[in-house]
Amino acid sequence: MMFAPAPYLLKDVSVSQVMTQVCIALVPGIAAYAWLVGPAILAQIVIASLAALLAEALMLRIQGKPLAMFLSDGSAVVTAWLIALAFPPLAPWWLVVTGTVFAIVVAKQLYGGLGQNPFNPAMIAFAVCIVAFPALMSQWPSVGLQLSLVDQMNVILGFMPRVDALSGATPLDAMKTALKLGEGSVDVAHLLANQDIYGNFAGRGWEWVAVGYLLGGLWMLQRKLITWHVPTAFIGALVAISGALWLYNPAQFASPLFHLFSGAAMLGAFFIATDPVSGCTTPRGKLIFGAGCGLLAYIIRVFGGYPDGVAFAVLLLNLCAPVIDLLTQPPIFGMKDKA
Amino acid sequence: MLMNLFKFKGGVKPPTNKTQSVTLPIAQAPLPSRLVVPLHQSIGGVPQPVVQAGDKVLKGQLIGEADGWISAAVHAPTSGTVLEVAMHVQPHPSGLDAMCVVIEPDGKDEWIERQPFDYANAAPEAVREYLQQSGVVGLGGAVFPTHGKLTPSKTVPMEELVINGAECEPFITCDDLLMRERAEEVVRGIGIFRDLLQPKKVLIGIEDNKPEAAAAMRAAVDALGESFSVVPVPTLYPAGGAKQLIRVLTGKEVPASKRSTDLGVQCFNVATAYTAWRAIAHGEPVVSRLVTLSGNVHAPRNYEVLIGTPMGELLQLAQPHPDTDGIVMGGPMMGFLVPDANVPVVKATNCLIAHSDRIFPPKAPEMPCIRCGSCAQACPHELQPFEMYWFSRAKNFGKTQEYHIFDCIECGCCSFVCPSRIPLVQYFRFAKSEIWAREREKKAADTAKERFEFKQLREEREKAEKAEKLAKAAAAQAAKKAAEAAAAAAAENTDPAAATPPVAETAPSTDATPAVAVDAAQEAKKAAIAAAMARAKAQREAAQPKNTEVLSSAAQHDVADIEARRAAAHLTDPEPGTPPAPASEKAE
Ligand code: SF4
Ligand code: SF4
Numbered sequence: 073m074m075f076a077p078a079p080y081l082l083k084d085v086s087v088s089q090v091m092t093q094v095c096i097a098l099v100p101g102i103a104a105y106a107w108l109v110g111p112a113i114l115a116q117i118v119i120a121s122l123a124a125l126l127a128e129a130l131m132l133r134i135q136g137k138p139l140a141m142f143l144s145d146g147s148a149v150v151t152a153w154l155i156a157l158a159f160p161p162l163a164p165w166w167l168v169v170t171g172t173v174f175a176i177v178v179a180k181q182l183y184g185g186l187g188q189n190p191f192n193p194a195m196i197a198f199a200v201c202i203v204a205f206p207a208l209m210s211q212w213p214s215v216g217l218q219l220s221l222v223d224q225m226n227v228i229l230g231f232m233p234r235v236d237a238l239s240g241a242t243p244l245d246a247m248k249t250a251l252k253l254g255e256g257s258v259d260v261a262h263l264l265a266n267q268d269i270y271g272n273f274a275g276r277g278w279e280w281v282a283v284g285y286l287l288g289g290l291w292m293l294q295r296k297l298i299t300w301h302v303p304t305a306f307i308g309a310l311v312a313i314s315g316a317l318w319l320y321n322p323a324q325f326a327s328p329l330f331h332l333f334s335g336a337a338m339l340g341a342f343f344i345a346t347d348p349v350s351g352c353t354t355p356r357g358k359l360i361f362g363a364g365c366g367l368l369a370y371i372i373r374v375f376g377g378y379p380d381g382v383a384f385a386v387l388l389l390n391l392c393a394p395v396i397d398l399l400t401q402p403p404i405f406g407m408k409d410k411a
Numbered sequence: 412m413l414m415n416l417f418k419f420k421g422g423v424k425p426p427t428n429k430t431q432s433v434t435l436p437i438a439q440a441p442l443p444s445r446l447v448v449p450l451h452q453s454i455g456g457v458p459q460p461v462v463q464a465g466d467k468v469l470k471g472q473l474i475g476e477a478d479g480w481i482s483a484a485v486h487a488p489t490s491g492t493v494l495e496v497a498m499h500v501q502p503h504p505s506g507l508d509a510m511c512v513v514i515e516p517d518g519k520d521e522w523i524e525r526q527p528f529d530y531a532n533a534a535p536e537a538v539r540e541y542l543q544q545s546g547v548v549g550l551g552g553a554v555f556p557t558h559g560k561l562t563p564s565k566t567v568p569m570e571e572l573v574i575n576g577a578e579c580e581p582f583i584t585c586d587d588l589l590m591r592e593r594a595e596e597v598v599r600g601i602g603i604f605r606d607l608l609q610p611k612k613v614l615i616g617i618e619d620n621k622p623e624a625a626a627a628m629r630a631a632v633d634a635l636g637e638s639f640s641v642v643p644v645p646t647l648y649p650a651g652g653a654k655q656l657i658r659v660l661t662g663k664e665v666p667a668s669k670r671s672t673d674l675g676v677q678c679f680n681v682a683t684a685y686t687a688w689r690a691i692a693h694g695e696p697v698v699s700r701l702v703t704l705s706g707n708v709h710a711p712r713n714y715e716v717l718i719g720t721p722m723g724e725l726l727q728l729a730q731p732h733p734d735t736d737g738i739v740m741g742g743p744m745m746g747f748l749v750p751d752a753n754v755p756v757v758k759a760t761n762c763l764i765a766h767s768d769r770i771f772p773p774k775a776p777e778m779p780c781i782r783c784g785s786c787a788q789a790c791p792h793e794l795q796p797f798e799m800y801w802f803s804r805a806k807n808f809g810k811t812q813e814y815h816i817f818d819c820i821e822c823g824c825c826s827f828v829c830p831s832r833i834p835l836v837q838y839f840r841f842a843k844s845e846i847w848a849r850e851r852e853k854k855a856a857d858t859a860k861e862r863f864e865f866k867q868l869r870e871e872r873e874k875a876e877k878a879e880k881l882a883k884a885a886a887a888q889a890a891k892k893a894a895e896a897a898a899a900a901a902a903e904n905t906d907p908a909a910a911t912p913p914v915a916e917t918a919p920s921t922d923a924t925p926a927v928a929v930d931a932a933q934e935a936k937k938a939a940i941a942a943a944m945a946r947a948k949a950q951r952e953a954a955q956p957k958n959t960e961v962l963s964s965a966a967q968h969d970v971a972d973i974e975a976r977r978a979a980a981h982l983t984d985p986e987p988g989t990p991p992a993p994a995s996e997k998a999e
Contacts, residue, residue, distance in 0.1 A: 077504075077837045079823035080743040080764075080771040081425045081581060085785075085830040087778050141776055187779035187831075299784070348782045353797070404815050405419070405654070405792040406666025 087186070090297065091146025097292045098153055098343065101284030108277035109161055109213065112224035116156040119165050119228075123172040124152035131181035147186050151175055154194035154343060158336060158383070159201070160212050162227045167208055171197035191390045192350045198383040210379055244335045244379050247326060282338040289342025298346040301355055305362030306341035307332065313370045331370060340365065340382035350390045356400035357393070364389045414614075414642050417662040419655045421791040422647040423824045425744065427620060428581045432703050432711035437588050439715050440702075440728060446488050446514045446719030447499050447755040448474065453548040453556050455481030460512060466493040471523040471696050474512045477543055483556040484546045487514055488698040488717035490521040502722065502740050502757055506750035514719065525694035535561075535607050538691075545690035546697040546758075551575060551653075551680035552741060554759045557687060560677055561607045570675035571661050572610035574601055574684060576617040576624060577644060577651030580742025583762040585701035586681050588713045590617070590624035593685060594631035596692075600684030601639060603691060608677055612640070614660045615681075618650055619643040648744060649822045653678040655791055667818040682761075702756060704729035706739070706764030716756050723752030726763055737766035744823040778831035786825035786835060792818050796825035796835050803842035808849070811842045819843075875946050882942030889934035 105113050128148040132139050155172050175193035183189045202209040213219070219227070226232035292298045310331055317325040331337060336344070345351060345365045352361040365385045372381025451457040456478030462468060468487040475485030491514045498508040528541050539558035547557040563569045578586040590597060605613055615632075617625045622643075629641045644650050644659050654665050657676050665671045671678060682701065689695045698718055702725070705711040709730035716725060722738050739746045740760055748766060756763075764770075786796035795814055802810035816839055825835040 076748060076774070077834055077840075078739075078741075078743065078745050078747055079425075079827050079836070080739060080746070080766070081827065082772075082774065082832070083423070083425070083828050085828065086775060086832070087781060087830050090781075090783065090830050138776075141778070145778060147781070185779065187781045299788075348784055351782075353782055353784050353787065353795070401795070401814075402793060404666075404794055404818055405658075406664035406669070406818070407815075408664070 088144050088146040091150050093295060093297055094150050094292070094343070095146070095153060097288035097297070098157070098285075100287045101281055101339070102153075102157070104281045104284035105157070105161070108280055110219065110224050111221050112228055113156065113161045115225060115228060116159065116161060116163070116165075116168055117153055120152035120156040120168050120172045121149050123169045124148040124155075124176050127173045127176035128181070131177055131185075135181070135185070137185070142186060145186060148176055148180075151180070151193045151197075154339070155197045157339060158194060158198045160209060162211065162213050162224060163208060164230055165228050166230075167201060167205060171201045174200050187349055189349055190393075192344060192347050192386050195344060195383040195386045195390075199387060202378060202383070244373055247330075248374065248379070278335075279333040282333040285338035285342055289338065292342065292346075298342070299355070299358065301358035302346045302351065302362035302365075303341040305359045306345050306366040307337075309363040309366030310337060310341075310370055313367055317374075325374070331373070335373065335380035336382040337369065340369065340386065344382065344386055345389070350386075350393065352393045352396050352400070354397055354400040354402055356402070357396045360396050360400065361389050361393060364392070414640060414660075416642070416644065417659055419650075419658045419791050420793050421789050421824060422649065422655075423789050423827050424646070425581050425648055425827060427646070428705070429584050429587070429620065432582070432584045432705045432713060433587060435712045437592055437701060437713045437715055438728075440717070440720065440725060442489060442516045442518060442520065443717070443720045443724050444516075445494070445721070446491075446516065446717060447721065447753075448485060448488060448512045448514065448719035449499070449501060449755065449757055450475040450485055450510050450512065452485060452546075452718070452758045453483045453554045455479065455483070455556055455559075457510070458482060458485050460496045460510065462487075462493050462496065462512060464493055464495045467491075468493060468514060469521055469523045471525065471694075471698055473544075473696075477556075481556055481559050482543075483548050483558075484544050484696070485512075486546055486696040486698050487512075488719050489514065489516045490519050491516040500751045500754055502749045502754040502760065504747040504750075511719075511755070522695075527694055528691045530603070530691050538603070538607060542687060542690060544696075545686075547683065547687050547690055548697070548758055549680055550682035550686065550700055550758060550761070551651075552745075552759050552761055553653075554757075557679070557683055560672075560679070561604065563608050564672045564675075567673060567675045569608045569610040569672070569677065570612065571657075571677075572601075572605055572608055572613045573653075573657050573660055573676055573678040574604075574613065574615040574639075574681060575651060575653060575656050575678055576615055576621075576628065576681040577656050578621070579618055579646070579648045579651035580744055580746075580762070581648075582705045582764050583703050583742050584705075585703045585713050585761050587621045587624045589682055589685060589701055590621070591627045594624075594627040595635065596688045597681050597685045598628065598631040598635055598637060598639065599692070600686070600688035601679075602635070602637060603687050604677075604679055604684060605639075610677070613638070615639055615641045616644045616650075616656045616660050617641065618646045620646045648824065649791055649820075652791065652820055652822060654820065667815070697758060700756070700758060700760065702760055703762040704765075705762065707732045707735045707767040707770050708765045716760075718756055718758060720756045721753045722749060722756060722760075722763055725756060726752075726765060729765070731765040732767065732769075734767045734769065735765040736768070739764040739766050739771075743771065744827065745821065774834070775832045777833050780829075780831055780833060783830060785828040785830065789824040789828045791822060791824060792820060794819060796839075799842070800833060800835050800838050803838040806845070808842055808846050811839075812846065816842055816846075878945035879942045882938045882945070885938040886935045889938065893935075 102113065102117070125143060125148055129139055129143060132142050152172055155175060156168060159168055159171065175197035179191055179193040179196035180186075180189045223232060289298075289303055293300060293303070311328040314325065314328040314331040318327050341362070345362055352358045365382070368385035368388055369381035372378055372384050376384075378384065450460060458475030458478055460474060461476050462474045467490075468474060469490045470487060472487045473484055474487050474493075477484045494513040494515050496510065496512050499511040499513070501507060501509045528538075530538060533541070539561050542561070543556060543558040548554045549557060549560075576586055576590055578584070601613060601615070615628055617628065619625075625641055625643055632639045632641060642660060644656065649655050650659060653671070657671060657678055658664055661676055663674045663676055665674055665676070686697045686700075690697070699715050700718065701713055702716045703711070703713050704726060708726070709732065711729055714725070714728060722740070726738060737748045738752060740749050741747065741762055743764060746762070746764065780797050780800060782797055784797070787794070790796055792815075799811050799814045799816050799819070802808070802814065803816075819839050821836050821839065823836050826833070826837075829835060
């Protein structure tokens with residue numbers, strides 16, 4: 073006779089369903105990306121996904137874990153997609169593969185696999201690659217660059233020299249450099265108006281990609297895949313600090329809108345900082361986590377040495393997550409002190 | 412009446428599966444071939460059998476006598492012959508056997524002489540005892556003896572009496588049908604509880620997916636002229652958990668560490684109220700109950716079933732489908748697969764669900780926890796199930812307690828929502844039982860330790876007393892010596908002052924005496940100091956073990972190290988056994 077335990081009814085959810093929905097939520101952002109920046113990103117996503125699945129399969133095989141069960145959980149694919157989206161779209165294929173393999177093998181599987189990684193694997197990939205290959209990781213194509221899909225693929229695959237036009241910087245980086253070099257004589261409004269890489273309120277093209285992520289994020293909120301805490305705190309903190317400095321000196325500091333829709337802010341707020349495995353889990357912990365990410369991302373962006381701060385901010389907060397969780401345990405039923 | 416309802420956090424909405432079994436009225440289940448009546452059917456002491464094999468019994472006749480205050484009597488469900496009083500397998504997840512009275516029905520179903528209880532003229536104490544003798548226990552599933560919950564707290568005024576008609580578990584509809592068909596008797600039963608507890612308000616909570624039941628109850632309340640409120644509560648599992656229902660109706664949260672009466676609330680199931688009324692008004696002890704038969708069956712329905720009816724036999728009434736592979740007692744969220752189809756229906760059996768893979772698909776393999784937090788969001792007790800799971804798995808039970816594992820009501824909401832298919836509740840049950848086992852072991856060890864410590868303490872005390880005695884004797888001797896010397900000196904000098912007491916300080920300053928007298932005085936002083944030191948030491952030693960004994964070996968090692976360094980630096984007393992410290996170190 074069986075002694076299976078209650079409950080006998082289970083909700084129809086699974087890890088792979090959760091991960092699939094995260095991927096679906098990324099689709100609007102990816103669509104905008106492919107439309108505005110170039111379809112090569114789709115190739116990068118495929119390359120990263122294949123690399124992630126292969127690396128995961130290899131590691132599972134070595135550890136003797138059931139391949140099908142874990143490969144189908146979808147977590148490696150989510151990591152791969154985030155890596156592809158965080159890397160420059162025309163990065164050489166081996167860079168993306170290196171980052172992905174490192175993320176899966178070291179940042180995930182060596183820590184014990186699904187659910188065990190203390191750091192966000194995609195952000196580890198980004199951090200490792202930007203430290204190891206700073207030049208390649210900063211080459212963002214300008215939107216005006218009219219490369220055909222074939223040319224884009226040739227760049228990625230290394231069949232075509234990385235033309236000079238490619239060695240542009242991200243809008244965030246360009247702004248920082250210009251402001252630094254200009255030493256007060258250059259102002260933000262002027263930059264935004266006169267440089268080709270800027271669109272209406274942030275990097276040209278990128279702002280719409282960020283809007284795509286925002287839409288996907290809102291859909292995840294509506295589906296209760298994530299809670300409001302992390303994105304709200306992330307965006308709130310980013311707006312607060314950028315807003316304060318912008319009001320203080322609008323010539324030297326870009327507006328909150330610019331920061332929200334540049335770089336990985338939206339992707340970070342909804343898809344990266346919300347990673348439950350490496351993030352905080354208590355409601356107050358999530359608020360602290362999100363706000364910390366937003367603040368740090370801004371500080372690194374504006375005052376630090378890297379073009380975008382989201383990856384390092386998330387990784388630093390990953391480090392603090394266990395302590396934050398411990399210190400923010402919510403009171404339980406019947407133990408709320410009303411006095 | 413409009414009422415302000417409160418919400419409890421968490422909860423889930425499993426498919427209710429209730430409509431199947433409410434289409435037909437309650438039916439009477441036929442007499443089974445045999446009845447196996449367990450003696451232990453309520454929380455508390457195991458009732459003592461008062462019949463033996465061969466005895467003829469009548470329906471309602473006492474067969475098991477309540478053992479102690481928290482216990483309730485057990486009665487013969489029908490007339491017939493006692494075949495044996497023996498161990499039989501129980502409807503319990505453990506699959507263990509327990510003492511049962513096995514009765515072969517004679518088919519006449521002949522009652523004992525039934526007499527209504529003169530409730531109007533009885534003292535509350537007598538009513539409680541009568542309910543205990545009638546075997547009235549909580550029929551919601553917890554089977555706590557009802558009389559035990561009917562004593563109002565002396566310090567906290569009884570504010571609300573909550574009647575639980577919520578019935579939130581999927582599939583179960585016996586309370587629904589009871590309220591629809593027998594509302595008047597339920598309401599009369601509630602009246603008894605009201606009289607005993609004297610609450611300010613009586614609130615009857617019914618999930619809003621049972622409008623017929625609520626209407627019937629409201630009509631009965633009105634017809635009887637009572638002032639009870641029938642309150643529809645939102646359909647959300649586990650709204651029928653006593654603590655959740657209390658929360659929803661009164662806003663009060665009863666933590667695990669407290670009883671609801673401490674907050675001025677008490678809660679009873681509707682079926683309990685019904686049986687209390689049957690006992691008082693008709694002299695009928697609890698020998699049957701309503702059971703929902705549902706699940707993988709052709710004809711789901713509610714039956715009035717004699718306690719002791721074998722479940723397999725009973726389930727046949729609902730015509731289970733051929734692929735039925737087990738029986739779940741209770742609901743799908745908190746019930747369990749019974750270990751054997753022959754286990755009997757007991758007072759806690761509210762529902763039997765025919766199990767098959769079709770209605771309860773086998774669980775997908777367990778994946779690692781991804782800390783998604785769904786479980787914490789679903790937990791009605793606002794716990795952090797994934798943390799408790801993590802520490803249960805790591806067998807770090809102390810930590811599970813820090814995360815309040817004993818506040819877990821095992822409602823199953825966390826397991827229900829977990830995308831990784833982790834059987835969380837199972838881990839919690841395991842952790843709880845481990846903690847209990849260790850608690851028991853520790854108690855035994857503590858008792859032994861206490862005994863040992865007491866013996867040590869006594870020995871120390873005896874030693875100290877001995878030392879004191881010795882010191883006293885020495886002092887007395889020294890004093891005697893001094894006196895003798897003084898006397899001798901006095902005799903020599905033939906001084907009239909010799910009559911004065913030979914106190915050292917006032918000793919006459921003659922040539923011969925001073926040395927002796929001063930010597931004696933010092934001797935006495937030394938002895939007193941030694942005695943005092945011995946006492947202090949004994950005290951210190953008796954007090955010391957308390958905080959150093961439970962240290963881990965590493966910590967003990969550290970302490971030893973520190974002590975060694977302190978000794979090397981002469982910061983501490985020399986080792987015991989060496990002579991007392993110099994007089995400059997004051998002992999008192
Ligand atoms: S629901 Fe399951 S996977 Fe999610 S945090 Fe809880 S235990 Fe982990
Ligand atoms: S079973 Fe326990 S931990 Fe899980 S939801 Fe219910 S009360 Fe919370």
